[in-house]
Amino acid sequence: MELPEMKYPLSREQLLDLYYFMRLTRELDEQLVRLFRQNKVVGGLYSSIGQEATSVGTAYTLEKRDWMAPMIRNVGGLLVKGFRPRDILMQYMARSGSPTGGKDGTSHFGDLQERHVVSPISMLGDLIPVMTGVAMGGRYLGQKLVTMTWIGDGGTSTGAFHEGMNLAAAQRAPFVCVVENNQWAYSTPVARQVPLHDLAERARAYGIASYVVDGNDVVAVYQTTKEAVERARRGEGPVLVESKTMRMKGHAQHDAAVYVPPEMFDYWKARDPIARYETWLTERKVWDKKTKAEIERRIERELKQELEFAENSPLPEPEVAERGVYCEGCHTIEAHWERPIEQVQPPRASVQAAWTVSNFGGPNGASAAPEAAGKTKPATVSARAANGGTKRPARGAARPKRRR
Amino acid sequence: MxxxxxxxxxxxxxxxxxxxxxxxxxxxxxxxxxxxxxxxxxxxxxxxxxxxxxxxxxxxxxxxxxxxxxxxxxxxxxxxxxxxxxxxxxxxxxxxxxxxxxxxxxxxxxxxxxxxxxxxxxxxxxxxxxxxxxxxxxxxxxxxxxxxxxxxxxxxxxxxxxxxxxxxxxxxxxxxxxxxELPAEDYTVPIGKLAVRRPGRDLTIATYGAMTLHVMDAAEELAKEGIEAEVLDLRTLAPLDREGIVESVRRTHKLLVVHEDVKTGGIAGEIAATVNEQAFEELDGPIQRVASLDAPVPFSPPLEERFLPQVADVTRAARELARY
Missing domain, CATH: 3.40.50.970 (Thiamin diphosphate (ThDP)-binding fold, Pyr/PP domains)
Incomplete structure (x- = not known):
C-alpha cells in the first residue's frame, strides 16, 4: 500500500476511520428511516444522506480540546466527536436515556465537559455568534482551541449569521464556519436565496479567508478544513469553508422533494461520497475486500447493539418535565485556565483606554494636505482574493492602543 | 463612606x-x-x-x-x-x-x-x-x-x-x-426575595423599579389621611416572591399593584392570579392595578406624563381600596 502525498497526512488507520464514520452515519440514517416507518421515531426525521463526507471530513480535523456545534444534518460530526449511535437513536425516539432525557430531539444535544459539543437550536444562524463566543472565551483562558460549526446555504441569509461572522472577524476569533451548501433551503434552491454561485464569497465582505471544496470528496474536505482549522489556531482569524454537497432526501422524512429536478439527483448520485471514497480506497490499495467486509460487519454488529440499548430505554417519567428549568446547584461552573490569571488582573491587565485610528479614516492614498473640494477622485473598492489568497484578514481601521 | x-x-x-x-x-x-x-x-x-x-x-x-x-x-x-x-x-x-x-x-x-x-x-x-x-x-x-x-x-x-x-x-x-451609603464589605442581595419598604396594616401596595419612589411618596400622603399602606418592593420578578406577597396580603387583606409596565400582561395580573389562588379568603376587597397606558411610550412630556402612573393615581386607587 502506498499512501498518496497529502499536505495533512492521514494514516491508513485514519483513512479507514473516515470510512467507518461515513458508513456508520449512512447505516444509522437508514436504520432511523426503518424506525420512522415503524412509528418509533417521535416527530420529524432529518436525513444527512449524501452529506456524510462534509460532516465527517470536517469534524475529523478537530482535536479533543476543540469545540463543535452540530446542525441537524451533522450526525457524522457527533459520531466523530464521540457520541454513540444510541444517543442519536434515543434522541429521535424521545427516550429517557437520551442525552437530553427526552426534553429535546434530533441532534439537539451537547456535552460541555468531555466532548466540547454545544447543542444547536432550530433557529438558524444563532450558533455562529455562540461559537464565536466559545472561541473568544477559550482564547481568553489561554487554550489553543478552535471552534467549528456548520450552517446550510439557507442559514447564511439570517441576520445572526452576519452578526456572528462580523464579530468573529472583528475579534479574529479562532473559529471555522463550514457552509454546508446542500443546494436546498427546504424547497428553495440556492439561486433563489443568494445572487452568488459560491457562498464562500461572502467571506470577502468580512475580510476573512475562505475556501470552496467538493463536499462529496472526504479527503478534499479533510485537507481543506484542516488547513482552515490550523489557520484559525495560529491566530489568523476565522475561516469560512464552503462545502458543496447535495441533500439527497427531502427536508425531512415527510417531504418527497418533488421540487428537485430529477436530473439533479442523478448528477449527485453519481458523486455519492461513500461510493467515491470506496473507489478511492480501492484504487490506492488502502484496503481490500476483506477489510471492507470487516468494517461492514463491525457497523452491523454495533448498530444492532445500539438499537437494542435504545429500544430498551423507556420513555421519560412525566415528572421530568418539571425539572431542570434552572440550575440549582446541579452544575459546578469552572473555567479551565491555561494561562496565569495574573495576566488578566490589574496591574498587568491595565491599559491606556484610548483608540488609534489609522489614516484617520480618510480614503487610501489621500495626500497629507487637504484637497480642494471637487478635486478628489472616487476610489474603486479593490476586491481581495477571497479564496486562500488572503494573507492576513484586514484589521479594522480603529485599533486598541496597548500600553505594553 | x-x-x-x-x-x-x-x-x-x-x-x-x-x-x-x-x-x-x-x-x-x-x-x-x-x-x-x-x-x-x-x-x-x-x-x-x-x-x-x-x-x-x-x-x-x-x-x-x-x-x-x-x-x-x-x-x-x-x-x-x-x-x-x-x-x-x-x-x-x-x-x-x-x-x-x-x-x-x-x-x-x-x-x-x-x-x-x-x-x-x-x-x-x-x-x-x-x-x-x-x-x-x-x-x-x-x-x-x-x-x-x-x-x-x-x-x-x-x-x-x-x-x-x-x-x-x-x-x-x-x-x-x-x-x-453602602457597606464597605462585600454583600449580596438574594434573587427572588422582596423587601418590605414600609410596614402598614390597611392595604398592601406591591411595586418595583422607579415606581417604588412614587409609591413611597403616595404612602406618605396616605399616612397623613390615616391610611397605613404596606409597601412591597418586589426587587425580583422571576422567580417571583409569591410567598412574600401572600404573607403581606394576609396581614392587610387588600392589594394594589403598581407598575410602570403597561397594564395588559403586566406582572400585576400574575400577582392578582396568585393571590386569588392562594389567599382568596383573606381578601377584603378587589385587587387593583395602577399601570402605564396600553400604548407605546410617547415622547412629548405631557404625553409621557399621561402615559406613566403618577403619585396621584396611586393615592386615588389606594384610598378607594382602603374604603372598600
Missing part, C-alpha cells in the same frame, strides 16, 4: 466582581474606551484591559451569542444592552438559546444581561420601554429590577454569581436620582 448613586453602585459591583473573579468579563457596545452610554463601565477598560472589557459592533444578537459561548467556557460574562429596548434585536438568542439551554441539554448559562429600562426621561418609544414581561414569561431566565443603589449592587453581584442567566433591569430614572 460617601453616599453613592445607583450607577456608581452598579460600577462598584462590576469592579468588585471582576477583581474577585477573573472569569467575569464585560461585553457590549461602547462600554470600553467610552465607558458605556450611562458610564456604568467607566474606568474598567483601563483597569482590566481589552480582553475583559470588550467593545463590540452594533450587533445585539452577536453580543448575547458571544456571551453564551463564553459562559459555556466557564466564564461569567456580563453583557450590556445600551438601552434595554434593544434587547428586542436579540430576542431569539434570549428566549431560545439562553433560556432553554439548561433545561434542554444541561448547558448552564451563567451570564448576566444588564441595561437601562424605563421612562420618565423623555426618551421616546425606543429608549423608555419596560420589557420585563417578555422575559418573565420565558422559563429559564431570572429577572431583577432594583429600586435602590444598595439593591442594584447586591442584586448584580448575586446575578453574576448565579449559575443561571439573569436579566438586570436598571431603571435609568434612578441611575443618578437615588443615593445612599
Amino acid at each position: 460617601a453616599p453613592v448613586t445607583m450607577i456608581e453602585a452598579i460600577r462598584e459591583a462590576l469592579d468588585e466582581e471582576m477583581q474577585r473573579d477573573p472569569a467575569v468579563v464585560l461585553i457590549g457596545e461602547d462600554i470600553g474606551v467610552y465607558g458605556g452610554a450611562f458610564k456604568a463601565t467607566e474606568g474598567l477598560l483601563a483597569k482590566y484591559g481589552w480582553e475583559r472589557v470588550i467593545d463590540t459592533p452594533i450587533s445585539e444578537t452577536a453580543i448575547i451569542g458571544a456571551a453564551v459561548g463564553m459562559s459555556y467556557q466557564g466564564l461569567r460574562p456580563v453583557a450590556e444592552m445600551q438601552f434595554i429596548d434593544f434587547i428586542a434585536c436579540c430576542f431569539n438568542q434570549m428566549v431560545n438559546f439562553v433560556a432553554k439551554s439548561h433545561y434542554r441539554w444541561g448547558g448552564p448559562v451563567p451570564m448576566v444581561v444588564r441595561g437601562p429600562c424605563g421612562g420618565g426621561v423623555h426618551g421616546g418609544p425606543f429608549h423608555s420601554q419596560n420589557p420585563e414581561m417578555w422575559f418573565v414569561h420565558t422559563p429559564g431566565l431570572k429577572v431583577v429590577c432594583p429600586s435602590t443603589a444598595y439593591d442594584a449592587k447586591g442584586l448584580l453581584k448575586s446575578a453574576i454569581r448565579d449559575n443561571n442567566p439573569v436579566l438586570c433591569l436598571e431603571h435609568k430614572f434612578l441611575y443618578r436620582r437615588v443615593k445612599e
